[in-house]
Each structure stands twice: as structure tokens, then as C-alpha cells.
Amino acid sequence: MRLSAKRPLVGGSKRNGGSREVYDEPGHLIRRAQQIAVSMFHSTMGHGVTPVQYCVLRVLQEHPGIDQVTLAKFCALDTSTAADLAVRLEERGLVRRMMPMKSKRFRLLHLTEEGTAVLRRLVPRSGVLGGRLLQALNREEQKVFMQLLKKFVHLNNGESRAPLDRSGTRNGRGQRS
Numbered sequence: 001m002r003l004s005a006k007r008p009l010v011g012g013s014k015r016n017g018g019s020r021e022v023y024d025e026p027g028h029l030i031r032r033a034q035q036i037a038v039s040m041f042h043s044t045m046g047h048g049v050t051p052v053q054y055c056v057l058r059v060l061q062e063h064p065g066i067d068q069v070t071l072a073k074f075c076a077l078d079t080s081t082a083a084d085l086a087v088r089l090e091e092r093g094l095v096r097r098m099m100p101m102k103s104k105r106f107r108l109l110h111l112t113e114e115g116t117a118v119l120r121r122l123v124p125r126s127g128v129l130g131g132r133l134l135q136a137l138n139r140e141e142q143k144v145f146m147q148l149l150k151k152f153v154h155l156n157n158g159e160s161r162a163p164l165d166r167s168g169t170r171n172g173r174g175q176r177s
Contacts, residue, residue: 036133037051037133038051040129040132040133041054041129044125044128044129044132045122045125045126045129046122046125048118048122049094049118049122052075052077052085053085053088053089054122054126055075056071056075056082056085056086056089056095057089057094057095057111057115057118057119057122058119058123059071059074059075060095060109060110060111060115061111061116061119064109064110064111065108065109065110066108066109067106067107067108067109068082068083068086068097068106068107068109069082069106071086071109072162073164073165073166073167074164074165074166075164076157076160076162076163076164076165077162078161078162081162086107086109089115092114093112093114093115094111094112094114094115094118095109095110095111095112095115096109096110096111096112097109098110134146
């Protein structure tokens with residue numbers, strides 16, 4: 001299946017002078033998909049962390065010692081949200097925030113042993129979650145859905161108030177590496 005950049009939406013229920021029902025509007029469907037995904041996240045992964053906290057922990061697992069600004073970019077969060085999450089995860093003993101000796105302007109983040117243990121429990125469940133999220137689709141539909149979802153997110157990244165940016169990290173001196 002070839003994916004084109006912009007095509008008009010085909011089909012859909014039309015009422016009220018040619019406009020589509022709210023239930024068929026892309027924004028509403030994306031919001032409902034998010035609600036379903038969060039509900040399935042909690043029923044599969046438990047209520048110990050939120051989906052955003054899970055993302056933060058996974059990013060810190062992959063990039064130990066990054067600063068809070070880089071964490072925000074890697075998780076597509078605004079910097080104040082990333083800082084609040086880091087504080088909350090530190091209070092729960094999952095993350096350690098350290099101020100480098102040479103700079104008091106930013107904090108470096110590391111998983112604690114407890115944070116690592118939480119991920120050891122959760123990461124295997126993420127595969128189960130992925131299966132649950134896509135189980136209503138056959139294999140070909142799953143492949144197409146994931147291709148389209150990635151394309152949608154990639155092409156619209158700049159529309160977000162906190163776009164994903166994986167272009168680089170700061171090293172311990174606050175500079176790009």
C-alpha cells in the first residue's frame with residue numbers, strides 16, 4: 001500500500017448540512033484512541049506509573065545522565081512538565097536528580113535501583129500491551145495502522161506544543177555532544 005502525503009477523507013457519516021458527525025471526526029477518534037490506550041496501559045501495566053512516567057523511565061534507561069531539558073525533548077514534553085515529573089519520580093525513589101559541580105543551571109537524571117527494578121517488571125508487559133492495543137486488527141491492518149500512525153505523528157510533530165526532538169543530548173558540561 002502506497003502512502004500519500006495528503007488525501008481527502010473518504011467515507012464517513014455526513015449529517016447536518018454535509019458535515020461529518022463528531023464521532024467520525026479525526027480529532028475525536030484520536031482522543032478516544034488515547035483514552036482507550038491509557039485504560040489498557042493501566043490494566044496491563046498496573047497503576048504504579050502513568051504512560052508518561054513510563055516513557056520518562058525508559059528514556060532514562062536508554063540515556064542515563066541526561067539533563068531535564070533533553071529529557072523533555074526526548075519525551076515530547078514541555079520543560080516544566082519534565083521537571084515536575086523528575087521531582088515526582090525522585091520523591092518516589094525511582095529517579096535521582098544530580099546537580100553537576102560545574103553548573104547549577106541544570107540537573108542530570110539517573111534511574112535508581114528501584115527505578116531499574118520497576119522497568120524490569122514493566123518492559124516485558126509493554127509487549128503484551130502492544131498486542132492488546134492492536135489485537136482487533138489482523139496482521140496486515142496492524143502493519144498499515146502502525147505505518148500510518150508513525151507517519152501522522154512524524155509529519156505533524158511540529159504542530160505539538162512540545163515536539164519530539166531526538167537530535168542530541170547535553171553532556172555533563174551542558175553542551176551538546
